[in-house]
Amino acid sequence: MPDRDCSNELRQQVETLVADKSPVKIQAGDSKAFYGNPVDANPLSVSAHRGIVHYEPTELVITARCGTSLTEIEKTLADNRQILGFEPPHFGNNATLGGSIATGLSGPARPFRGAARDFVLGMRILNGNSEVLHFGGEVMKNVAGYDVSRLFTGSLGTLGIMLDISLKVVPSPEVELTVEYEMQEADAIQRANELSAQAFPITAACYDGERLFLRLSGNDAAVSSAHKRIGGDIFKNAVAFWDNLREQRHPFFQSQLPLWRLSLAPATPPLEIAGKQFIDWGGAQRWLVSNEEPARIRKLVSERGGHATLFRGTQDAPVFQPLSGKMRELHSNLKLAFDPHGLFNPGRMYPEF
Amino acid sequence: MELIADSGYDADMNTHAESTGKPTVSRKEVVRALQSLLPREAVLYDPEDTRPYECDGLSAYRQTPWVVALPETVAQVQTILRYCHEYAIPVIARGAGTGLSGGALPGKNCLLLSLAKFNRILEIDRLNRTARVQPGVRNLAISEAARAYGLYYAPDPSSQIACSIGGNVAENSGGVHCLKYGLTVHNIQQLQVLTMDGELITIGGSGLDSPGFDLLALLTGSEGMLGVITEITVKLLPIPQRAQVLLAAFDDNARAGEAVGAIISAGLIPAGLEMMDNLAIRAAEDFVKVGYPTDAAAILLCEMDGSNEEVSRDVMRVREMLLACGATEVRTASSDAERLQMWQGRKAAFPAVGRLSPDYYCMDGTIPRKQLPFVLKRIGELSREYGLAVANVFHAGDGNLHPLILYDANKPGELKRTEEFGGKILELCVEVGGTITGEHGVGIEKINQMCIQFQPLELEQFHRVKAAFDPNGLLNPGKAVPTLHRCAELGGMHVHHGKLPHPELERF
Numbered sequence: 001m002p003d004r005d006c007s008n009e010l011r012q013q014v015e016t017l018v019a020d021k022s023p024v025k026i027q028a029g030d031s032k033a034f035y036g037n038p039v040d041a042n043p044l045s046v047s048a049h050r051g052i053v054h055y056e057p058t059e060l061v062i063t064a065r066c067g068t069s070l071t072e073i074e075k076t077l078a079d080n081r082q083i084l085g086f087e088p089p090h091f092g093n094n095a096t097l098g099g100s101i102a103t104g105l106s107g108p109a110r111p112f113r114g115a116a117r118d119f120v121l122g123m124r125i126l127n128g129n130s131e132v133l134h135f136g137g138e139v140m141k142n143v144a145g146y147d148v149s150r151l152f153t154g155s156l157g158t159l160g161i162m163l164d165i166s167l168k169v170v171p172s173p174e175v176e177l178t179v180e181y182e183m184q185e186a187d188a189i190q191r192a193n194e195l196s197a198q199a200f201p202i203t204a205a206c207y208d209g210e211r212l213f214l215r216l217s218g219n220d221a222a223v224s225s226a227h228k229r230i231g232g233d234i235f236k237n238a239v240a241f242w243d244n245l246r247e248q249r250h251p252f253f254q255s256q257l258p259l260w261r262l263s264l265a266p267a268t269p270p271l272e273i274a275g276k277q278f279i280d281w282g283g284a285q286r287w288l289v290s291n292e293e294p295a296r297i298r299k300l301v302s303e304r305g306g307h308a309t310l311f312r313g314t315q316d317a318p319v320f321q322p323l324s325g326k327m328r329e330l331h332s333n334l335k336l337a338f339d340p341h342g343l344f345n346p347g348r349m350y351p352e353f
Numbered sequence: 354m355e356l357i358a359d360s361g362y363d364a365d366m367n368t369h370a371e372s373t374g375k376p377t378v379s380r381k382e383v384v385r386a387l388q389s390l391l392p393r394e395a396v397l398y399d400p401e402d403t404r405p406y407e408c409d410g411l412s413a414y415r416q417t418p419w420v421v422a423l424p425e426t427v428a429q430v431q432t433i434l435r436y437c438h439e440y441a442i443p444v445i446a447r448g449a450g451t452g453l454s455g456g457a458l459p460g461k462n463c464l465l466l467s468l469a470k471f472n473r474i475l476e477i478d479r480l481n482r483t484a485r486v487q488p489g490v491r492n493l494a495i496s497e498a499a500r501a502y503g504l505y506y507a508p509d510p511s512s513q514i515a516c517s518i519g520g521n522v523a524e525n526s527g528g529v530h531c532l533k534y535g536l537t538v539h540n541i542q543q544l545q546v547l548t549m550d551g552e553l554i555t556i557g558g559s560g561l562d563s564p565g566f567d568l569l570a571l572l573t574g575s576e577g578m579l580g581v582i583t584e585i586t587v588k589l590l591p592i593p594q595r596a597q598v599l600l601a602a603f604d605d606n607a608r609a610g611e612a613v614g615a616i617i618s619a620g621l622i623p624a625g626l627e628m629m630d631n632l633a634i635r636a637a638e639d640f641v642k643v644g645y646p647t648d649a650a651a652i653l654l655c656e657m658d659g660s661n662e663e664v665s666r667d668v669m670r671v672r673e674m675l676l677a678c679g680a681t682e683v684r685t686a687s688s689d690a691e692r693l694q695m696w697q698g699r700k701a702a703f704p705a706v707g708r709l710s711p712d713y714y715c716m717d718g719t720i721p722r723k724q725l726p727f728v729l730k731r732i733g734e735l736s737r738e739y740g741l742a743v744a745n746v747f748h749a750g751d752g753n754l755h756p757l758i759l760y761d762a763n764k765p766g767e768l769k770r771t772e773e774f775g776g777k778i779l780e781l782c783v784e785v786g787g788t789i790t791g792e793h794g795v796g797i798e799k800i801n802q803m804c805i806q807f808q809p810l811e812l813e814q815f816h817r818v819k820a821a822f823d824p825n826g827l828l829n830p831g832k833a834v835p836t837l838h839r840c841a842e843l844g845g846m847h848v849h850h851g852k853l854p855h856p857e858l859e860r861f
Contacts, residue, residue: 133810144807197504199592263560265560267481330554334818
């Protein structure tokens with residue numbers, strides 16, 4: 001598909017939606033359609049609004065339209081020895097920048113390099129009054145006005161359409177090395193966090209139930225000196241391993257049971273819960289395949305200050321952990337502030353909007 | 354109003370809310386009510402006592418507060434907010450008062466809510482690398498407390514010895530190290546916030562994310578407009594094994610700017626990358642005597658951190674690059690003492706410039722790095738045009754400029770000329786694709802430039818965000834986001850196709 005700026009067409013489409021009071025489901029590559037509650041509305045495709053608008057490697061910034069293929073962006077960056085620091089999962093061949101930022105998902109590097117929201121610098125959005133607005137920009141530091149572009153990140157398209165997105169990019173590490181250690185779960189959590197509390201160039205830490213894997217990234221000197229100090233066996237198949245983890249192609253994810261994502265303080269001791277777990281983000285993100293009662297899972301996790309998302313599969317439970325009274329009110333108010341007619345992705349995040 | 358500067362700040366004029374027009378209760382009644390809710394000494398109303406709160410770090414703007422409250426517990430803050438909410442009394446939260454944009458400037462008929470007594474570090478969690486602190490805790494105190502665990506809090510504004518973490522969150526403060534380690538928004542994990550109606554909410558979580566919208570990002574940098582922060586959980590990072598700084602001298606500003614680009618495009622991310630121009634170098638050297646080359650047009654300070662081996666290698670590479678970019682001299686600190694000395698000149702640059710001139714005005718624009726030579730040239734031209742000297746200090750790595758305009762407030766008209774000159778610099782930043790504020794916030798100082806940075810529809814969207822949290826406009830009224838009326842009166846409104854947006858609005 002050719003690069004095209006469809007801002008104006010999209011704005012007109014939203015104008016019609018306002019007139020018809022007709023809600024829509026925003027979609028592009030549909031690779032992350034499984035994520036969130038189902039939306040019962042006509043699709044509005046933003047796929048044609050695509051193309052890299054501006055990329056200047058020395059400024060460490062890329063701006064692209066929402067329908068731009070994530071693969072194309074990553075390839076363009078790779079040609080200049082740069083990467084998206086948050087390692088967004090694709091979940092298919094058609095992933096777009098818009099979907100990646102709307103879901104706000106991040107890969108294994110997240111605890112060490114930052115999440116999708118940490119790299120978002122600015123956005124041009126289309127709100128529910130069919131207004132095209134620009135927030136943030138292409139500079140690293142910007143505190144003029146509220147941080148609307150980070151608010152949109154991870155809002156699942158419920159606040160509006162993100163037309164163009166500017167992201168900070170980072171240099172590719174010269175060298176990467178993954179080491180593995182065989183150990184028990186509690187020891188793995190302890191070790192991963194002990195090492196993360198010391199100055200090592202760790203960029204990923206996961207535990208598959210038997211082995212702790214740590215990825216070191218940086219220049220040659222940094223990686224080899226760190227390896228000397230932390231030991232561990234060199235893991236050969238590392239690139240494919242981390243890719244498969246990020247994309248949920250690892251055998252752990254090949255289950256018919258519901259997949260839960262548990263977000264916790266990283267050093268939280270092992271959770272006693274029915275099912276199987278795979279620990280990522282040094283303990284801060286724990287995947288759980290389980291038939292356990294949703295209410296029990298959520299109680300266990302929230303007692304520890306975390307939250308649980310029903311990532312894949314169906315259960316008699318909302319996808320996202322429900323919000324309390326005042327927080328629910330603030331969310332509804334914000335939704336109204338951007339999308340007063342309730343046009344965009346109704347119910348995808350919470351049933352209230 | 355007893356304003357020294359012609360800020361035009363008036364809570365009545367700038368806010369949407371009807372509620373701030375006239376207080377529904379008298380000052381006397383407010384004092385009496387607060388005294389019944391708080392310990393007696395926690396309520397100040399005598400101008401003798403309230404004068405210390407008449408301004409923040411932007412001292413050109415002053416107003417004696419109406420009433421000041423100094424609560425000590427979250428329950429007290431909650432009680433105050435409920436009372437103010439009921440009687441429609443505007444509330445201005447204040448931390449250490451070091452802010453540079455007048456965000457904590459008192460307003461007419463507004464309660465000034467000082468959080469200075471919230472100064473305890475509640476918990477340091479070594480394994481989870483977090484610290485739970487009260488909002489009045491000084492930025493540097495967190496790193497000092499965390500040092501025993503080999504950890505530190507990365508954002509380090511130059512005022513870190515005095516500024517409070519609550520204010521850092523409200524302004525999304527940066528610092529010398531944010532090129533590599535990010536701003537406040539990247540380094541906090543959870544907030545406890547009281548909304549204007551006195552509801553206590555928790556934003557963020559003990560993990561790395563939370564369900565729902567990213568309110569943590571929205572609240573960061575919201576300048577006290579959306580809620581009152583009562584507790585903060587910050588992220589801590591391991592202290593790098595080693596840090597080393599290089600100092601490079603250049604006989605031309607543009608060459609120094611090119612060197613910054615060269616380092617970044619080589620794939621290196623320095624922990625700090627700072628630039629000072631000749632006037633700033635001479636001022637600093639005269640003040641702290643650290644051996645800066647006073648004949649250089651510009652110097653770059655470049656700090657690399659990491660493991661021993663990594664730093665050794667990176668320092669070599671950076672050194673070669675700096676020389677290749679035309680540096681006339683490159684020094685490497687041979688000891689930690691020498692490294693700190695090199696930084697001392699940079700960190701003391703503001704007070705050093707303050708010695709050259711009775712007053713100085715600090716700007717805070719951010720620009721794309723490649724525009725640095727052009728912007729410097731334009732600032733030089735403007736400096737001659739206005740007849741006011743400028744010393745330039747930059748966070749060069751992330752394009753954040755701090756031009757310091759030297760002036761004398763006692764000379765008639767000089768402050769006004771300075772503000773106009775400053776406004777021109779900010780407009781220049783917007784023109785080249787940058788922003789009017791990188792880390793100091795809008796407050797009252799840059800409220801007019803917001804009309805240039807944003808279109809009316811965007812400002813309206815901001816007002817709707819504000820109303821989602823504070824429908825009566827009681828929190829910090831008139832700061833951060835201008836009304837469309839104000840912009841229209843300034844003539845800063847953009848005219849499209851010969852038509853003014855919102856013709857229904859009254860103007861002038």
